[in-house]
Amino acid sequence: MNLEWHGHEEVGTSKAQLWAFISDPKSVADCVPDLVEAVVEDATHFDAIVSVGVGPVRGKFKLKIELEPQSDGNRMNMKISGGGLGSTVDLLAGADLTDHGATTSLDWTGTATMRGKIASLAGRVIDAQAQRVITTTFANVKARCASSSA
Amino acid sequence: MSTTEAPPANGRHSMGQPMKRKEDARFIAGKGRYIDDIVLPNMLYLAIVHSDYPHAKITKIDKDAALKIPGVLAVITADDLAGVGLAWIPTFHGYDKQMVLAVGKVLYQYQEVAAVVATSRAAAADGVEAVVVEYEQLTPVVDPFTAKTDKTLVREDRENKTNHIYHWEVGKRAETDAAIAASDVKINERVYFQRCHPAPLEPCGCVADMNPATGTLTLYMTSQAPHAHRTVVSLVTGIPEDKIHVISPDIGGGFGNKVPVYAGYVCSAVASIVTGHPIKWIETRTENLTTTGFARDYTMDVEIGATKDGKVTALKVTTHADHGAFDAAADPTKYPAGMFGICTGSYDFPVAFTELDAYFTNKAPGGVAYRCSFRVTEASYAIERGMDLLANALGMDPADVRMKNFVRKDQFPYPSPLGFVYDSGDYHTTLQKALDKVGYKELRKEQAEKRARGELMGIGISTFTEVVGAGPSKHFDIMGIKMFDSAEIRIHPTGSGIVRAGTKSQGQGHETTWAQIVAEELGLDPQNLLVEEGDTDTAPYGLGTYASRSTPVAGAALAMAARRVREKARNIAAHVMEAPLDDVEWVDYKFQVKGVPSKTVTMKEIAFAAYTNPGPNEPGLEATYYYDPPNLTFPYGAYIAVVDVDKDTGETKVRRFLAIDDCGTVINPMIVEGQIHGGLTEGFAIAFMQEIAYDAEGNNLQPNFTEYLIPTSLESPHWETDSTCNPSPHHPIGAKGVGESPNVGSPAAFVNAVMDALSPLGIKNIDMPLTRSKVWSAIQEATKA
Numbered sequence: 001m002n003l004e005w006h007g008h009e010e011v012g013t014s015k016a017q018l019w020a021f022i023s024d025p026k027s028v029a030d031c032v033p034d035l036v037e038a039v040v041e042d043a044t045h046f047d048a049i050v051s052v053g054v055g056p057v058r059g060k061f062k063l064k065i066e067l068e069p070q071s072d073g074n075r076m077n078m079k080i081s082g083g084g085l086g087s088t089v090d091l092l093a094g095a096d097l098t099d100h101g102a103t104t105s106l107d108w109t110g111t112a113t114m115r116g117k118i119a120s121l122a123g124r125v126i127d128a129q130a131q132r133v134i135t136t137t138f139a140n141v142k143a144r145c146a147s148s149s150a
Numbered sequence: 151m152s153t154t155e156a157p158p159a160n161g162r163h164s165m166g167q168p169m170k171r172k173e174d175a176r177f178i179a180g181k182g183r184y185i186d187d188i189v190l191p192n193m194l195y196l197a198i199v200h201s202d203y204p205h206a207k208i209t210k211i212d213k214d215a216a217l218k219i220p221g222v223l224a225v226i227t228a229d230d231l232a233g234v235g236l237a238w239i240p241t242f243h244g245y246d247k248q249m250v251l252a253v254g255k256v257l258y259q260y261q262e263v264a265a266v267v268a269t270s271r272a273a274a275a276d277g278v279e280a281v282v283v284e285y286e287q288l289t290p291v292v293d294p295f296t297a298k299t300d301k302t303l304v305r306e307d308r309e310n311k312t313n314h315i316y317h318w319e320v321g322k323r324a325e326t327d328a329a330i331a332a333s334d335v336k337i338n339e340r341v342y343f344q345r346c347h348p349a350p351l352e353p354c355g356c357v358a359d360m361n362p363a364t365g366t367l368t369l370y371m372t373s374q375a376p377h378a379h380r381t382v383v384s385l386v387t388g389i390p391e392d393k394i395h396v397i398s399p400d401i402g403g404g405f406g407n408k409v410p411v412y413a414g415y416v417c418s419a420v421a422s423i424v425t426g427h428p429i430k431w432i433e434t435r436t437e438n439l440t441t442t443g444f445a446r447d448y449t450m451d452v453e454i455g456a457t458k459d460g461k462v463t464a465l466k467v468t469t470h471a472d473h474g475a476f477d478a479a480a481d482p483t484k485y486p487a488g489m490f491g492i493c494t495g496s497y498d499f500p501v502a503f504t505e506l507d508a509y510f511t512n513k514a515p516g517g518v519a520y521r522c523s524f525r526v527t528e529a530s531y532a533i534e535r536g537m538d539l540l541a542n543a544l545g546m547d548p549a550d551v552r553m554k555n556f557v558r559k560d561q562f563p564y565p566s567p568l569g570f571v572y573d574s575g576d577y578h579t580t581l582q583k584a585l586d587k588v589g590y591k592e593l594r595k596e597q598a599e600k601r602a603r604g605e606l607m608g609i610g611i612s613t614f615t616e617v618v619g620a621g622p623s624k625h626f627d628i629m630g631i632k633m634f635d636s637a638e639i640r641i642h643p644t645g646s647g648i649v650r651a652g653t654k655s656q657g658q659g660h661e662t663t664w665a666q667i668v669a670e671e672l673g674l675d676p677q678n679l680l681v682e683e684g685d686t687d688t689a690p691y692g693l694g695t696y697a698s699r700s701t702p703v704a705g706a707a708l709a710m711a712a713r714r715v716r717e718k719a720r721n722i723a724a725h726v727m728e729a730p731l732d733d734v735e736w737v738d739y740k741f742q743v744k745g746v747p748s749k750t751v752t753m754k755e756i757a758f759a760a761y762t763n764p765g766p767n768e769p770g771l772e773a774t775y776y777y778d779p780p781n782l783t784f785p786y787g788a789y790i791a792v793v794d795v796d797k798d799t800g801e802t803k804v805r806r807f808l809a810i811d812d813c814g815t816v817i818n819p820m821i822v823e824g825q826i827h828g829g830l831t832e833g834f835a836i837a838f839m840q841e842i843a844y845d846a847e848g849n850n851l852q853p854n855f856t857e858y859l860i861p862t863s864l865e866s867p868h869w870e871t872d873s874t875c876n877p878s879p880h881h882p883i884g885a886k887g888v889g890e891s892p893n894v895g896s897p898a899a900f901v902n903a904v905m906d907a908l909s910p911l912g913i914k915n916i917d918m919p920l921t922r923s924k925v926w927s928a929i930q931e932a933t934k935a
Binding site for chain 1: 849
């Protein structure tokens with residue numbers, strides 16, 4: 001099952017502050033909703049355990065997350081892979097940063113491939129649920145980045 | 151053979167009477183005995199571990215955690231089955247083999263990977279959750295068009311390293327192509343009959359009971375073909391057939407789904423043999439929908455040529471068949487594409503050609519005859535959609551195009567260009583009856599008025615011909631076993647009796663209709679004839695009930711066995727009445743001395759004499775008959791659907807549906823009506839609701855009734871039914887079979903009606919199921935253009 005999402009956040013910080021925030025695995029991990037545990041491995045990698053409740057598929061997913069900062073400082077990619085409960089998820093997210101001085105635009109996209117029970121048993125609701133997760137993650141980025149900069 | 155209304159009930163002893171179903175008393179009272187009602191002492195339970203992924207190497211199966219769960223006794227894998235030579239078993243027709251449990255890799259999502267044996271059903275389920283299977287995922291192949299590229303191989307185990315299974319063709323290719331090319335008008339449309347599932351309300355299951363003392367394996371199982379299953383079990387296990395006892399108890403619907411052999415049966419038998427305990431396995435709904443035999447999944451390119459005035463010149467149908475991971479289609483051995491050659495339908499094509507290529511994909515295997523003779527529904531859908539598309543291209547009324555091209559009554563027996571010899575029919579009369587009854591002209595007038603107002607109303611016709619009753623042994627067999635069927639009748643001294651057949655009812659009402667056939671032949675009370683099926687130790691050998699073959703084959707065997715009983719009774723009657731045998735005749739359901747109407751004796755009296763005063767005749771009154779039909783039978787019908795489509799929501803309302811069926815002689819009109827209601831409801835579901843769809847990653851998206859919808863009385867339209875009667879000339883009682891006609895004929899009527907409604911928008915085809923969203927999207931696309 002292939003899914004796509006996109007969205008936009010206007011973050012009330014400078015581009016440099018936002019870049020610093022999303023380059024920090026710990027900060028990004030804290031923005032993931034339903035996070036149970038996160039272990040930072042290095043500057044661009046962390047492992048996360050998240051609670052999943054989609055239709056009849058309920059439990060925990062173990063995910064490996066890799067941040068891929070682009071050299072120009074205008075784009076951050078993120079690869080998420082893992083799964084559990086007889087399911088696997090491969091997600092590619094990307095965020096483009098546009099500098100407006102005191103604020104920064106964050107335009108994000110996400111594409112995911114779901115396999116296994118989560119796609120079969122929860123296919124009807126997975127799109128909305130996954131969109132909620134990714135939307136909430138970027139909304140959290142906006143809120144926490146702004147508050148950490150205040 | 152004259153066309154008449156349905157035969158009157160009056161004047162017949164039992165045949166044609168709307169007798170209430172004898173079996174319903176126990177079903178209504180909750181006294182049916184289904185597979186899950188069977189509980190044996192010291193019984194254990196089996197549950198199955200399924201694959202999460204559609205195509206993956208199995209790198210590890212860890213049983214340890216499962217075996218630590220209290221009550222879990224064993225975890226069976228393919229390695230264990232290999233030890234007893236049962237890792238693989240032959241498929242239905244014997245051309246392929248299939249894994250019982252996954253061997254090395256999984257080939258479709260939900261494939262059986264391991265089986266857990268435990269002391270309770272709950273412990274078995276816990277054990278399933280605790281078995282850890284590690285996979286290395288592979289690219290799945292999810293459609294036959296990708297499969298044919300062979301970029302990813304589904305079956306490395308086969309000698310031929312290709313996903314292509316077979317090519318089949320019949321007819322005259324060159325002549326057909328030339329005729330179409332030379333035609334004034336041509337249509338060429340791809341139609342897809344989606345993968346769907348019989349979804350019987352009772353899923354599959356079994357209780358396997360090996361008796362270590364006698365060496366007898368008793369298999370209580372949801373089997374539509376108990377004798378065939380006994381033979382298959384013997385062949386694959388080496389257990390002598392006399393040591394295998396298959397009992398098929400009451401079955402809650404089969405529709406072809408309970409013909410194949412499934413992993414649960416095999417694993418339960420092995421577990422019982424090893425443990426010496428009875429083993430029960432009962433499927434869940436998800437297991438039934440995701441692993442057992444699916445139906446259809448044919449993509450058909452339909453080409454028809456015609457003259458300007460609407461006379462057809464040629465038909466060509468090219469099909470891509472998706473068979474899933476194994477070639478397990480339930481077709482007779484010599485007919486890999488079943489009876490698809492019926493695709494010329496009710497029409498007199500001068501020339502025709504059809505070809506089919508079947509492919510392996512990473513989907514569940516199957517291809518069962520879901521409430522139809524083998525692949526007849528697909529063929530009927532292709533031709534009935536094709537005729538409507540042709541009518542559209544010609545600018546003619548679809549009823550007129552059909553009338554112009556029907557096989558005429560005086561052409562029967564009619565040799566079709568694809569090899570069948572149709573036995574009887576009067577298609578013009580049946581369609582005319584339908585048109586008159588539905589008020590076709592008035593409906594077309596109403597439609598014109600509505601179109602002028604921008605409203606979408608459609609009228610869809612389907613005038614299908616089935617081919618059923620497999621079959622003549624010269625052509626039809628399953629792994630060499632000829633497709634005859636059998637009946638045994640034993641009349642007791644008091645005139646009651648027991649009737650046994652090689653068939654197995656799953657709701658068809660055999661306990662009533664079989665009794666009516668025998669009662670009609672013998673002048674006995676059908677209420678006092680006990681019908682027994684499904685026990686291989688007592689019933690005569692038969693190939694079972696599927697593909698609408700019971701009445702055409704076993705029904706004939708019953709009549710013939712009864713006639714043997716009657717002939718013996720005539721000898722006893724001659725003795726009793728002290729008359730020469732040649733002077734004894736069967737008149738008005740009694741034996742009578744010729745020319746002496748007062749000198750008669752009833753069958754009930756003869757039954758008593760058979761045991762008390764048989765004279766020079768062998769005592770007793772019983773007979774057996776194995777019937778090998780000389781030809782197939784060809785039921786047909788004319789169905790008309792009337793729909794209104796809401797162009798703002800895409801919702802279709804089926805306002806009317808009229809089904810005129812001709813199934814030859816009717817045994818019980820009430821049961822026929824019930825069969826038609828059930829089949830039409832299934833056809834409605836297929837047309838508007840149901841599809842076993844897979845996404846591009848091979849995920850099965852309809853694994854339960856939340857997604858795979860079953861219509862209730864709230865969604866189902868009101869069904870109007872009627873009949874014509876052209877008896878089969880070669881069947882002993884003229885019956886043709888009817889249970890599957892409504893499922894065969896109705897999908898095209900529904901789709902033709904919706905396409906007729908949408909035709910002002912230029913929409914020619916939408917593939918089933920015609921969900922609101924699909925219809926709405928098509929309307930949006932068309933109006934945007």
